[in-house]
Amino acid sequence: MNNLAVYAVTPKGVALARTIADALGGSVFVPTRMVDADSAAQETGFESLRTCVAEGFSDFSAHVFITAAGIAVRAIAPHLVSKDVDPAVVVMDQNGRHVVSLLSGHLGGANDLATVVAQLVGGVAVITTATDTEQLPSLDLVAVEAGCTIHNIGAVKHVNGALLAGEKVVLDDPADVLGLKHGAFEKYFLAAELVPFSEEDAPSVVVSWRSAELLEPEEKTLLLHPKVLCVGVGSKRGVPKDAVLGLIRDTFQKRDLALESIAYLASVDAKADEEGIIEAAEELGVPFVSFAADVLDGVDVPNPSDAPKRAVGTKSVAEAAALHCASLKHGARLVVEKEKGDGVTCAVALEI
Template sequence: MKVAIVSVSDKGKKLAVTIKEKMDNDSTIIKADVFHKNVKKCLKIAFYEYDAIIAVMASGILIRSIAPYIESKTSDPAVLNIDDNGNFVISTLSGHLGGANSLTNKIAALIGATPVITTSSDINNRLGIDVLARDLYMSIDRPKEILFFNKAIIEGHEITLTSKSKKEYLIEYLKNNTLEIDVCFNYSEDLDEDEIRVSLDNHELTLKERKMVVGIGCRRGKECEKIYEGLKKSFSDLNIDKSRVNQFASAEIKKDEKGILELSEKLNVPVNFVELEKLKLFDSNDVQKSEFVKSKFGIYGVCEPSALIMAGFDSKLIYKKTSFDGVTIAVAISR
């Protein structure tokens, strides 16, 4: 998640800087930038270029500034509102699909504030279908049906989840989630492997996996188990089961790396090794550049660009390059 923190007052700026410093240590935060004053211009830029906006200012200023740009719950960024004293963190826009509710809880915990969330499913301790889709990195083909299913979930109706085969990551997610939802599972050959159909009465929508690619870099000769430990830690940070992975990726200089090949076989996840020329040509402001890797191999990095390239055009990082004892892990998803 890319986060813009926008402040108005000097006191608000100090809080914004504090939030940024704390977020920089979070591998799921790809970058956090602080903007001060010039609010209307900053918020307009942030609305289209960031996944989330944290506005440290009065709610009236925030609402009037973003009102012209609000379009849809499927595309608007998450927007949070915080008072200058840092007493309250308010989920203001895109609470579910945009992730504002979960980010509100995270920021509130970081600065010792009270989170304020008003979405119906959350205050009734129920799991919204759009929250499930976001947490599992899935797209929704009929977003207009979200309201029907969330209302049904709040009222305690049982919904049916149908897939082609058993989805371990879905089962683990539902088992570990603290919010309530009544479901039954069904299986059908009519669906693609990456689809889950949600149905109740005559209503249905389809959740589709966004391609999730784990980029891996490691020191020469790193054992499979050490790479696996890094993978498990990164997915624990993402709060999702490792079975959600669609593909591994690394640079072609690692194509004979035994540990990576063994991990691919162990987890039955395909691995692709990206050609050096593609890595040399690839450029993104979100990728961390290593002068050491550049001096050795002529490329600025392995795990982040490999993951982004294999996830496809316009993909994005959801887990920035993080080191685990000689192993680097990054995770990208397709749009």
């Protein structure tokens, strides 16, 4: 996905679009008659703004319209899906006086983009998201900044709505992944361990590496999955992707773990080019890392074996790789010992 598209329809707007694209990087879209072949920015002409936007809306992570707000709204409206997938949209006047965050202010980054553009052109960023205007934490943005996956985006409105209404929100985050248990925002939350009895389905936040199937969050409970699980993988040469994914998914389902909490797949250096593991990591959307055999051989594991020692130089691959990977930041503990599949093994360690 490309980064930024800037649209303009007037001479003043086109000049401003070029300035923004030059400074931030991006593509400029202007009426065909206004295209400057010598412009430093990548410039494309259009006959219809709506058609232009329709053809490229999903290709960019952010859009800036130097047009009237109504023009921008009508151009993007048919292509909107939901707040967790829509790109950032900013609209501004041709003089750059007002730079409005129009869509995906938090998750898409439109609020930040509006601020940056306003500073660039000497205008004023206009931010209308309620939590920002009230200087309250917005849980969707807090989650993303903390590296969490949002399981149920629809619950954000209940939690943010409670904060805006002056209500305290119950927070179940034992490791303080979100950083809300201390500091400026502490007063807006009640630690779950201090609330033995609460109103059923009250707005709350749960941060957990356990699966949604186990936790069964209520409609107003925002479930966030932190990236704290490292999956160690050992395999025979040429193991297919489906075998790797099948074992990981079966293991996570049996142990009530959230696939969304996987931070890395890890293995020994001898498997660094193993296509099945690489492709499995790509499908899961996580990095694949490998470690030297002598490093893994020094990791204390519950199930050492002579077979991997002879094959790749370490008494353990899956368990050792999981533990070593998870311990790189802090400590680690094994939450799933070695599981065996068809030509593949896996183990799961938790960052602590």
